[in-house]
Amino acid sequence: MSDNTATHTDIAIIGGGLVGLTTACALAHSGMRITVVEGRPLETVQSAQSDGRSSAIAYGSYRFLKDIGVWDTLEYKAEPILDIRVSDSDSRLFLHYDHRLVGDEPMGYMVENHDMLKALVAKLQTFPNVTVLSPVSWEDICYKPHATNITLNNGQTLSARLLMAADGRFSKIREHANIDITKHYYQQHGIVCTVEHDKPHHGIAQERFLPSGPFAILPLANPHQSSLVWTEKDHLAPTYMAMNDDDFNAQIYHRFGGYLGQVKTISKRFSYPLTLVLAKHYTKGRLLLIGDAAHGIHPLAGQGFNLGIRDCEKIVPLLTHQYQLGLDLGDTSILSGYEQQRHFDAMSLTAITHGLNHLFCSKLLPVKLARRAGMAALNKAPAIKKFFMEHAMGMKV
Numbered sequence: 400m401s402d403n404t405a406t407h408t409d410i411a412i413i414g415g416g417l418v419g420l421t422t423a424c425a426l427a428h429s430g431m432r433i434t435v436v437e438g439r440p441l442e443t444v445q446s447a448q449s450d451g452r453s454s455a456i457a458y459g460s461y462r463f464l465k466d467i468g469v470w471d472t473l474e475y476k477a478e479p480i481l482d483i484r485v486s487d488s489d490s491r492l493f494l495h496y497d498h499r500l501v502g503d504e505p506m507g508y509m510v511e512n513h514d515m516l517k518a519l520v521a522k523l524q525t526f527p528n529v530t531v532l533s534p535v536s537w538e539d540i541c542y543k544p545h546a547t548n549i550t551l552n553n554g555q556t557l558s559a560r561l562l563m564a565a566d567g568r569f570s571k572i573r574e575h576a577n578i579d580i581t582k583h584y585y586q587q588h589g590i591v592c593t594v595e596h597d598k599p600h601h602g603i604a605q606e607r608f609l610p611s612g613p614f615a616i617l618p619l620a621n622p623h624q625s626s627l628v629w630t631e632k633d634h635l636a637p638t639y640m641a642m643n644d645d646d647f648n649a650q651i652y653h654r655f656g657g658y659l660g661q662v663k664t665i666s667k668r669f670s671y672p673l674t675l676v677l678a679k680h681y682t683k684g685r686l687l688l689i690g691d692a693a694h695g696i697h698p699l700a701g702q703g704f705n706l707g708i709r710d711c712e713k714i715v716p717l718l719t720h721q722y723q724l725g726l727d728l729g730d731t732s733i734l735s736g737y738e739q740q741r742h743f744d745a746m747s748l749t750a751i752t753h754g755l756n757h758l759f760c761s762k763l764l765p766v767k768l769a770r771r772a773g774m775a776a777l778n779k780a781p782a783i784k785k786f787f788m789e790h791a792m793g794m795k796v
């Protein structure tokens with residue numbers, strides 16, 4: 400393939416999901432030429448029919464989205480998270496995280512993914528230096544000393560100073576580059592839907608650790624609606640997915656414990672297989688992995704997208720600085736510095752989410768007693784709670 404016929408771009412981002420689009424918006428402010436390549440049509444990417452999830456956006460991520468100008472259109476669609484209550488199966492004891500322990504601001508916001516994706520696409524369309532190619536995929540990638548050439552299935556070839564892979568946890572670009580991964584299948588599925596309930600949620604997020612996995616009820620902008628993430632064992636998930644609405648509603652009512660009154664599903668149900676995928680390296684030559692392509696973790700702490708935003712927060716100033724000084728965007732020392740710093744954050748969160756999932760799924764009596772004693776002790780230790788909250792809010796990493 401000849402470089403003369405290729406379209407030159409400073410950065411090519413393959414994958415126009417939450418992290419790819421956020422990174423493109425953040426980079427666009429520098430004036431760099433950014434090309435985003437997304438395999439699905441943009442209408443599908445932004446549709447509630449293709450992603451039924453909502454994301455807990457940590458306070459630190461909210462500030463970043465505000466800084467890059469994406470939050471303004473989301474403000475009235477986002478629900479502040481004021482309180483988080485974590486309980487263990489049938490125990491009446493719960494861990495209580497009140498936002499007032501760390502200040503006046505909410506701990507974060509709940510936003511429906513399709514609203515977030517719409518806001519990101521709309522923002523990108525305001526930048527003349529950003530091109531979004533969709534539905535387009537890549538066919539071949541060739542790493543050269545001064546650029547990366549990407550052959551696309553629309554007949555075009557891109558020549559980029561840097562290629563960012565934001566193509567999700569099953570990244571084919573990562574595979575093509577022979578980057579090793581650590582993988583663990585949780586043998587769980589996340590069943591996701593939106594529910595309507597009689598009583599208002601008051602901005603309270605609930606996470607109940609049931610024997611099959613965590614069951615999260617997350618407040619949406621409508622005070623009578625919540626997003627549900629029900630982690631269920633693999634062999635049982637298809638049964639719940641196939642249930643008629645009345646039976647499904649009865650199952651979720653039983654798990655909600657009645658505190659929101661009657662509940663009913665108002666959206667399609669989605670089911671996501673839960674897999675941990677960690678790349679051993681986040682960079683190779685002129686390739687950089689971001690978001691789930693670098694680290695796909697268990698959703699129980701609602702941190703996957705937040706982790707991707709923190710990737711973006713780290714790499715964008717480094718690349719902007721290189722660009723403004725006319726330096727190489729594929730500089731190895733810059734890219735490996737990013738890898739070193741981001742690896743630690745991702746590994747810490749992986750250890751926490753992985754450990755919590757195992758700890759709370761255990762039915763062994765000594766483990767049950769120990770975790771309840773741990774929760775009771777933590778409830779009485781505001782300094783430790785504050786420490787955990789500040790980390791979960793992305794205020795300290």
Ligand SMILES: Cc1cc2nc3c(=O)[nH]c(=O)nc-3n(C[C@H](O)[C@H](O)[C@H](O)COP(=O)(O)OP(=O)(O)OC[C@H]3O[C@@H](n4cnc5c(N)ncnc54)[C@H](O)[C@@H]3O)c2cc1C
Pocket residue numbers: 413414415416417418419436437438439444452453454455456535536537565566567568571589591628671689690691692698700701702703704705706707
């Ligand atoms: C049930 C559930 C609940 C969650 N809740 C939360 C939460 O509350 N808070 C939170 O922070 N995180 C949450 N997460 C995690 C979060 O959804 C992910 O971390 C996030 O979506 C990762 O974004 P991404 O852009 O890296 O990858 P993806 O969202 O997977 O996007 C990848 C994109 O790449 C495109 N693509 C793939 N291959 C190609 C190709 N060959 N060519 C072109 N394009 C391609 C895909 O079409 C897709 O658009 C949750 C996850 C699950 C499963």
